[in-house]
Structure formats: C-alpha cells, structure tokens
Amino acid sequence: MSTRPLQDPAPDLPPETERDAATKAAVLAAAERLFAVRGLRCVSVRDITAEAGVNLASVNYHFGSKDALVFEIFRRRTAELSRDRTRMLHEATARHDGKPPVREILAALMEPPLRWSNPANVRRISMQFIIRARSEGSEAVREVIRTDVSHLRPFAEALMTALPSLPPEEVYWRLHFTLGMIHNNRFAEFDRLHALSDGLTRDSDVDALLKRMLDFAEAGFLR
Amino acid sequence: MSTRPLQDPAPDLPPETERDAATKAAVLAAAERLFAVRGLRCVSVRDITAEAGVNLASVNYHFGSKDALVFEIFRRRTAELSRDRTRMLHEATARHDGKPPVREILAALMEPPLRWSNPANVRRISMQFIIRARSEGSEAVREVIRTDVSHLRPFAEALMTALPSLPPEEVYWRLHFTLGMIHNNRFAEFDRLHALSDGLTRDSDVDALLKRMLDFAEAGFLR
DNA sequence: TCTCGTTCCAAACGTTCGTTCGAATGCCGG
DNA sequence: CCGGCATTCGAACGAACGTTTGGAACGAGA
Numbered sequence: 001m002s003t004r005p006l007q008d009p010a011p012d013l014p015p016e017t018e019r020d021a022a023t024k025a026a027v028l029a030a031a032e033r034l035f036a037v038r039g040l041r042c043v044s045v046r047d048i049t050a051e052a053g054v055n056l057a058s059v060n061y062h063f064g065s066k067d068a069l070v071f072e073i074f075r076r077r078t079a080e081l082s083r084d085r086t087r088m089l090h091e092a093t094a095r096h097d098g099k100p101p102v103r104e105i106l107a108a109l110m111e112p113p114l115r116w117s118n119p120a121n122v123r124r125i126s127m128q129f130i131i132r133a134r135s136e137g138s139e140a141v142r143e144v145i146r147t148d149v150s151h152l153r154p155f156a157e158a159l160m161t162a163l164p165s166l167p168p169e170e171v172y173w174r175l176h177f178t179l180g181m182i183h184n185n186r187f188a189e190f191d192r193l194h195a196l197s198d199g200l201t202r203d204s205d206v207d208a209l210l211k212r213m214l215d216f217a218e219a220g221f222l223r
Numbered sequence: 224m225s226t227r228p229l230q231d232p233a234p235d236l237p238p239e240t241e242r243d244a245a246t247k248a249a250v251l252a253a254a255e256r257l258f259a260v261r262g263l264r265c266v267s268v269r270d271i272t273a274e275a276g277v278n279l280a281s282v283n284y285h286f287g288s289k290d291a292l293v294f295e296i297f298r299r300r301t302a303e304l305s306r307d308r309t310r311m312l313h314e315a316t317a318r319h320d321g322k323p324p325v326r327e328i329l330a331a332l333m334e335p336p337l338r339w340s341n342p343a344n345v346r347r348i349s350m351q352f353i354i355r356a357r358s359e360g361s362e363a364v365r366e367v368i369r370t371d372v373s374h375l376r377p378f379a380e381a382l383m384t385a386l387p388s389l390p391p392e393e394v395y396w397r398l399h400f401t402l403g404m405i406h407n408n409r410f411a412e413f414d415r416l417h418a419l420s421d422g423l424t425r426d427s428d429v430d431a432l433l434k435r436m437l438d439f440a441e442a443g444f445l446r
Numbered sequence: 447t448c449t450c451g452t453t454c455c456a457a458a459c460g461t462t463c464g465t466t467c468g469a470a471t472g473c474c475g476g
Numbered sequence: 477c478c479g480g481c482a483t484t485c486g487a488a489c490g491a492a493c494g495t496t497t498g499g500a501a502c503g504a505g506a
Contacts, residue, residue: 023483039359041264045464055485060465062483135358135409136262142411149419156419172420173427173435180407181400186358188365189399196372196379197395204396212393216400216443223442246453268494278455283495285453 024062026052031059032073036128040070040136067138074133074141077126082151084112089154103218105158106178110213113182118206131186163221178217247285249275254282255296259351263293263359290361297356297364300349305374307335312377326441328381329401333436336405341429354409386444401440 030052034043045066049056063069088108092100116127133141152175159171194202204212253275257266268289272279286292311331315323336353339346356364375398382394417425427435 044462046462055483056464056487057466057485058483066464136264145411146414147418149415152419169420169423170435172416172424173432174439175419176407176412176416176424177404177436177439180405180412181403183407184399184403188368189403191369192372193395193399195370196375196398197392200392201395201399209396212396213400215446216397219442219446220439223438267492269492278453279457279494280455280496281453289494 023052023054023058026054027058027062027069028073028076031069032077032129033125035070035073036125036132039132067140070133070137071140071144073129074137074144077130078144080126081112081116081130085109086151086154088112089158093158099161100158102159102162102221103214105155105162106214106217106221107210109155109178110182110217111210114185114206114210114213117185128187131183134183159221166221174217174221177220181213181217246275246277246281249277250281250285250292251296254292255300255352256348258293258296259348259355262355290363293356293360294363294367296352297360297367300353301367303349304335304339304353308332309374309377311335312381316381322384323381325382325385325444326437328378328385329437329440329444330433332378332401333405333440334433336408337429337433337436340408351410354406357406382444389444397440397444400443404436404440 027048031043031048034047034051045059046056048069049058052058059066059069063072085108088111089100089105092104092108096104113127113130115121116123118124121127134145137145156168156171156175159175160166160168163171194200250271254266254271257270257274268282269279271292272281275281282289282292286295308331311334312323312328315327315331319327336350338344339350341347357368360368379391379394379398382398383389383391386394417423
C-alpha cells in the first residue's frame, strides 16, 4: 500500500518499457533474497509478497507462477555471471594475442563467482541464490543447467588452445573438476572446513582463496 | 508415545533383533530410492508408504517424522561411507609403514563414493541420496555436515604427514577443493559435461574417472 | 486361554500451499 | 471529463501435505 521505499532500482533490473515496474522489481529482490537464505521450497509466495510489501497475487500476475519466478531470477543472474566470465576471458585473450595461459582462463572462470560471494559484494545474495537454484530448482532450471553449455564452450576451446598436447577429453574432464571446486563454495561447506581446521582457515579473503584455487586447478591442468 | 523399537543394530536392514522389521526395512529402502531419484521435497510420505506397500502411518510410527526418516537414512549411509574410506586409509597406512603417499590418501577419499556411484553397484542409489541430502536436507542434516568432521581428521593428518613442508592451512584448503570435486558428481553435472564435450566424455568408467580425479587432485597437492 | 504390549490400519485433522477470481483502483489518451 | 486498460487488492478455492487418532490384529508369556 502507498509508496514503497523503492530500493534497488538501478543496479538491478533495467527501467524496462513498462509504465511501472516497481512491483516486479520488489518481488524479484525479495524473492531472490529469501530463496538464497532459506532455500527454494522453504519460501512461500506469501513470504515473498509480504517481504516485498505487495499483494499476494502479484507473483502470479507478473510472472505466471512461483516456478517461473525462480526461473526468471536464475536466468537473469546466470546470464549476468556468464557475461562477467566471458568479459574476463576476452580481456585475457586480448592481452595475450589470442592465446591466454591456463591460469588466466581459469581465473576468468573462478573470479566472478568468487567476487560475487564476497560479503561486501551486492551480488553475494545472487551467488547464493544461483548455488541453491542449481540443486533445488525445478525441472526447467535443471534442463537449462544440463543443456545450456554455450557459455562454457569458449573456455574449453581456450584451454585446448593453451594445452594443445592434452587430449580434448582430458580438458573437458578437468574443466568439470574445476567447476566442481567452484560450485562447492557454499556456507555449509565453508563451515565444515573451518570446523575441520579449528578456525585456521577462517581468515581467508577472496583474493587469497582465488589464489589457492588457481594454484590447485592450474597444477591439475598442467601436470 | 511408548517405547520405540530402538533400531539400528546392523549396517543395512538384515534380520535385526526385532520380531519383525520388515516394515521398517521396506520404508527405509523405498524412501532412500525415491529421495535419491526425485529429491527430498518432491517425495511425500504417501509416496514412500505406497512404494513400500505399508500403511501411511508407518513412517511416523517407526521414525517419528519425515525429517527424522531422512536423517536416519543419511546417518546410516554416511557412516557406512566413512567406514569404507577409513578402511582404505588404514590399509594404505599399513602398506607404507604409517606414511602413505598423497595419492593413496586421496584414493581412499575418492574411491568409495566413486565405486558406489557405479551403475552396477547396489549403493548407487545411496550415493545419490547422500548427495541430495547434503544440499536439500533439513537443519539437522546440515548441522551434521557442518560439525561432524571427525571422519575427515585422519585424512587431514595423513596429508600433513605426507606433506610436512606444506602449511596445515594449505592442506585444509586443498582437501576442501578435493571434496568439492567429489561432491560434484551428480547426474545433472555429468549430463552437462557430456553435452559440452559432445559425448566425448560419455564412455568413461569408474576406474578411468578415478584415475583422472586422482591425477588432477594429486597435482594440486604436490605442486 | 487370557492378557498385554507391539504393530498395523483406515480415516480424518488441521495447516499450508500455489493459484484463481471479481471487483476496485489508478492512470492516461481522447 | 470520460472510457479503456493495466494493475492491485481482498478473498477464497482446491489440492497436497505431515501428522494424529482410536481401534483392530497379532504374537508371546503367564
């Protein structure tokens, strides 16, 4: 009711062509946050609309269904993440005359999601949402994960160019392993790590983690 | 209410000491299978009891609640998996006079879950269940994941012994990366890999995958 | 044979969920 | 000022869920 605080208009969803996208934006922001924190199934449409300060029917009116809302957020965020990664890969390619070294290719793959996960980053919630949606999402989300590999192709090709003597099969497998390392960066996994190391690993910032992951994966590729 | 039968004498669901544990065993087997295939939230108590051919109330009678059932299966299977891993580590330790090399330590960590995932293995469903429960489980499950690290301690210590010059902090991080690689072995991730490689990676058996993972992780540790 | 505790069963309870509906509201071109 | 349209709103619907209940069935020990 009345005027909503209207937060987060710029960085997120563009102005769009519609007359008023405030409700849609509020739903998207609230849904992403709640999904990221509690999980997809533990957040009801009522939770979302209450958090957003909009009517219960808004979700179905603007997005069609709850699943479609999840898919919409997932699509936006993964596209944005892929853009960040691709941009870094292009920069590395330009820097090295079309043949970037393995480490920089892997950095383009790792750095965006790691930076997003930084507590100080506005995309931290988005990264958590992506991770959750990847494992809790509907069939439509899983279908996208399974089949949409176009954004990974340039990375695989760059790696094959950087490692011409390595069979393509091996490149794909090692890329798979690397992606596994990246996707494992959830809160619960970090908590376990810190518990195992008695807190020894707790004071590691993004840059240190990135360096460690790069060292590990690069060695795996170059061995 | 009243005294519950006090279950769990044997690893799986053999005769047990109870007069008749057929219902419990049927529920456990059906629940594990359905949970592994469809996901925890997409399986209702009705689905489980129908599949098991028992009464709807059986789950709550024998286990207390649906969440408690999930927790029970998770506890059994992870304990069994940890036993397999620990046994392999002990064998490697005995083989090398108390100082097993990095590769054999990592093999003890990787081989059991990989063998379980083999289509021909009876534990394939259990492995899929564990992976699903790790990300979809209740707070109780997540609490166990977060805090119960006792079974990983021997592996961390063995690695530190094998790599005395590597700071413990690094050992913990690289162990974290390795576990990420292992946990990434879900159906959807494999499908994506095969889609990316145009089927080039499809005909890889467990032994080949184990060798690839070992090569990759060992290089990361030894670099 | 009787008794009592354990297990099983059909039925229902109460809640929560995603979704839908019809009316009300606000906005803008004419 | 008015008519049309997109949006918002309160309210309800119907389904699915986990759980509970009271009694029936069963089996072993007295």
